[in-house]
Amino acid sequence: MARHYVSCRINGDETEYLCDTSQSLLDVLRDELELTGTKEGCATGDCGACSITIDGVLVCSCLVLGAEMNGKTIETIEGMAKGEKLHPLQEKFIEHVALQCGICTPGLLIASKNLLERNPNPTEEEIRFWLAGNLCRCTGYNNIVDAVTAAAKELRGA
Amino acid sequence: MSDMRFEAPATVDAAVALLAGAKGITRILAGGTDVMVQLHADMVEPELLVDIKRIPDLHGIKKEAGGWRIGAAVSGMQMMDHKEFAKAWPGVIDGVKLIGSMQVKGRATVAGNLCNASPAADSVPSLLASGAIVSIAGPNGKREAPAAQIATAPGKTSLAKGEFITSIFIPDAPPHTGSAYLRFTPRTEMDIAVVGVAVSLTLDNAGKCTAATMSLGAVAATALMVEDAAKALVGSTVDAAALDRLAAAASAACRPIDDKRGTKEFRIKVAGVLARRVAAIALERAKGN
Ligand SMILES: Cc1cc2nc3c(=O)[nH]c(=O)nc-3n(C[C@@H](O)[C@@H](O)[C@H](O)COP(=O)(O)OP(=O)(O)OC[C@H]3O[C@@H](n4cnc5c(N)ncnc54)[C@H](O)[C@@H]3O)c2cc1C
Ligand code: FES
Ligand code: FES
Numbered sequence: 001m002a003r004h005y006v007s008c009r010i011n012g013d014e015t016e017y018l019c020d021t022s023q024s025l026l027d028v029l030r031d032e033l034e035l036t037g038t039k040e041g042c043a044t045g046d047c048g049a050c051s052i053t054i055d056g057v058l059v060c061s062c063l064v065l066g067a068e069m070n071g072k073t074i075e076t077i078e079g080m081a082k083g084e085k086l087h088p089l090q091e092k093f094i095e096h097v098a099l100q101c102g103i104c105t106p107g108l109l110i111a112s113k114n115l116l117e118r119n120p121n122p123t124e125e126e127i128r129f130w131l132a133g134n135l136c137r138c139t140g141y142n143n144i145v146d147a148v149t150a151a152a153k154e155l156r157g158a
Numbered sequence: 159m160s161d162m163r164f165e166a167p168a169t170v171d172a173a174v175a176l177l178a179g180a181k182g183i184t185r186i187l188a189g190g191t192d193v194m195v196q197l198h199a200d201m202v203e204p205e206l207l208v209d210i211k212r213i214p215d216l217h218g219i220k221k222e223a224g225g226w227r228i229g230a231a232v233s234g235m236q237m238m239d240h241k242e243f244a245k246a247w248p249g250v251i252d253g254v255k256l257i258g259s260m261q262v263k264g265r266a267t268v269a270g271n272l273c274n275a276s277p278a279a280d281s282v283p284s285l286l287a288s289g290a291i292v293s294i295a296g297p298n299g300k301r302e303a304p305a306a307q308i309a310t311a312p313g314k315t316s317l318a319k320g321e322f323i324t325s326i327f328i329p330d331a332p333p334h335t336g337s338a339y340l341r342f343t344p345r346t347e348m349d350i351a352v353v354g355v356a357v358s359l360t361l362d363n364a365g366k367c368t369a370a371t372m373s374l375g376a377v378a379a380t381a382l383m384v385e386d387a388a389k390a391l392v393g394s395t396v397d398a399a400a401l402d403r404l405a406a407a408a409s410a411a412c413r414p415i416d417d418k419r420g421t422k423e424f425r426i427k428v429a430g431v432l433a434r435r436v437a438a439i440a441l442e443r444a445k446g447n
Contacts, residue, residue, distance in 0.1 A: 002163060021164040021207070024194065044195045045262055057235065057264040063194040064265070065187070067164045068209055111260070133259020 004067040010035070011079025019066035026050045028066035029076060037077035037106045041135065048134035051107035052076050058114040060133075077106035080113065089113055089151040096147035100138035108134045112148045120156050124149065166209040170216075170295045170324055173208050178297040178320030180206040186322050187211075189233060189265035191258065192274040208322075216324060219243055225329040230322070234263035234281070247288055247328060248443055249337025249356055253281040256341060256351075269323045275309040278376040282309070283356035284339045286373035286381055290328045296321030306373075309380040332369075334361040336443030338436045341375070342428050344419075351376045352420040355408060355432040357440045359391055365445070367391045372404065372433065377412040377425050384411040396441045401434045408433035 003018045010033070019028050024043070029035040029052075041047030043062045050061040053075045080087045089112050092098070099105045108131065115122060115130040122130065127148050128141070136144065164187075167173045177184050182205030185193050196202045210216055216231035219240050226243055234254040237243060244251045250268075257266050257280055269292070271279045282305070290305040297320040305326065308315050317323075331337070337358040343349035354375030362368050372387035390403035414425035 002161075004164065021162045022197065024198075043198050045191060045258065048259060048261055051261055057233070058261050059264045060259075060261045062198075063189075063191050063262070065164065065190065065194070065207075065209075068166070068187070068190075068211070070166075114260075130260055133261045 006066060006069050008069045008072045008074060010074045011076060017066070021065070021067055023066045024062050025052070025064040025066050025069060025074075026061040028069075029061060032066075035076055035078050039103050039106055041103065046133075046135070047104075047107075048111060048131075049104055049107045051110045051134065053110065053114055056114075056117075058111055075110070077110055080109060087113070088154045089116070089148065092147040092151040092154070093144070096143045096150065098139060098143040098147040104134060104136040104138075108136065108144060112144075112151070115148070116152050116155060121152060122148075162204055163206045164209065165206065166212045168212050168214075170213055173210055173213065173322065174295050174297055174320055176206065176208050177322065182206070184208065186270070186273070188231060188267040188270040189262075191262050191266040192270060210322070222327070225327050228268065228326045228328065230267060230269040230324050230326070232267060234266050234268065235260070237268065238263065246331050247284070247337055249284040249339045249358055249440065250281065250288060250328065252337075252339035253284040253354075253356065256280040256339075269326060272305060272308050272326075273315055273317070273323060275311070275313050275315050275380070277309075277312055277378065277380055278351040278354065279381070280339070280341060280351055280354060280375070282381045283354050283373035283375040284337060284358075285326065285328070286383055287337065287356040287358045287371040288328050288331075289371070290326050292323045293325045293327065294321050295324050300324075302327075306381075306383055311379050331358070331447070332360050334363070334444050334447055335359070335369075336440040336445070336447060338439035338443060340432050340436045340439070342420075342432060350419065353377055353425050353428045353432055354381075355429060355436045357387070357404075357433065357436045359396065359437065359440050359444055361396075361441075361444045365395050367394055367396055367400070372408065372437075374408060374411060374429055377414040377429055379413075382411055382413075384408060386411070391437070396437060401437055404437055405430035405434045 039049035041049035184206045185204045187209040216229040271281045285305045339356040341351035341354035359370040370391035372384040386407035394400035409430040412426045
């Protein structure tokens, strides 16, 4: 079986791995690199639990092949806090109780961070549209929208 | 699946050589949003996957004489972010915006949406209504074809072995042209069209319609062009009587199936309702252009 040698940058670190053709990037992150913060809900692009960014673009890692990643810059949930210091989005998710079981949370945080980088002052409607690909079976979404709104405000220094 | 090969060539010629030389099933890996789902479900076991995103020529949205050229590796999100193109062809962007989540749009290409050949593909009716022409590379050289001639049946295309789409050319919209696309789905997001309707229409300075095209999705084995759309609208001010004619033409063109998403009768009726609504949006946009 063909093994692919891949060299890329993950959360700022030069990273090398070997993977099979059929392994998704999600499988590589979780099974080869032990970056298990990125979750698998469906493996078919429907739930958003596996959200990451590649070269700054928000994607589902279950819909990407590990073999495609040579030279790419990847950000996962593991890169979000700086040491012990949580990102404002993480703090606001806790403050607003925007999670219960937590399986959707890494994907929602990555998707929310990507939204705020593109649009520092989104409306409630824009937040809901942007996060439509991130399913949460527990919270009912309102607390998530509140947390993102509050984090956006803090990040704008408002 | 265990002996599936993955290649990421840097040129169109190298991609053609790989595709033409393969013995078994091949798939292009553009955004992968259909291919990855099909691999996961074991719906297809290709011998070879060819990632076309390393080919520089396939990237970018370029203004050319007479229109816009969209590379086959351009994602839906890149199209939405291109302000000038989005202003020229809002109907195409209406369709692109409906392709899955932001995550899916970050990867999915319009060429892939066309070549996956789902009758319900949301970007396809607007491509057809815009008069889009695709550029194709293959073992016998390059050729062009109307986007309307690519899908031939669900999951089937007219592309020969070794051929793939390198770009899509969308002609300039004349002044006072408006385009729009709407679909009917039970949910507002993340759902598959039960019916989709795209309209493009052009007005003269007096507000009379001089040209009109309409394409329907999810009401036949492939997206359809409705030739009677021009007859319904041209010469009118797109008034109530003209919209009645357009709705009737849309319903008459449907050749739908019954499935869990909708019955034949429902699809035929909704095609007419949507045609009216889409034309009204296209009309407003034409006036503003
Ligand atoms: C969760 C989810 C929701 C979705 N929702 C919608 C929706 O609402 N509406 C909708 O229309 N679609 C939807 N889709 C499907 C949509 O993402 C795809 O149809 C997409 O547009 C295909 O493009 P791609 O670049 O990802 O293609 P790929 O998956 O890379 O390829 C798809 C097919 O096209 C072929 N192909 C790709 N590029 C070329 C080319 N340049 N030349 C020749 N053949 C080519 C491949 O061989 C393959 O057979 C959804 C997908 C997911 C995962
Ligand atoms: S695991 Fe990727 S979208 Fe669900
Ligand atoms: S907190 Fe449980 S799925 Fe979102």
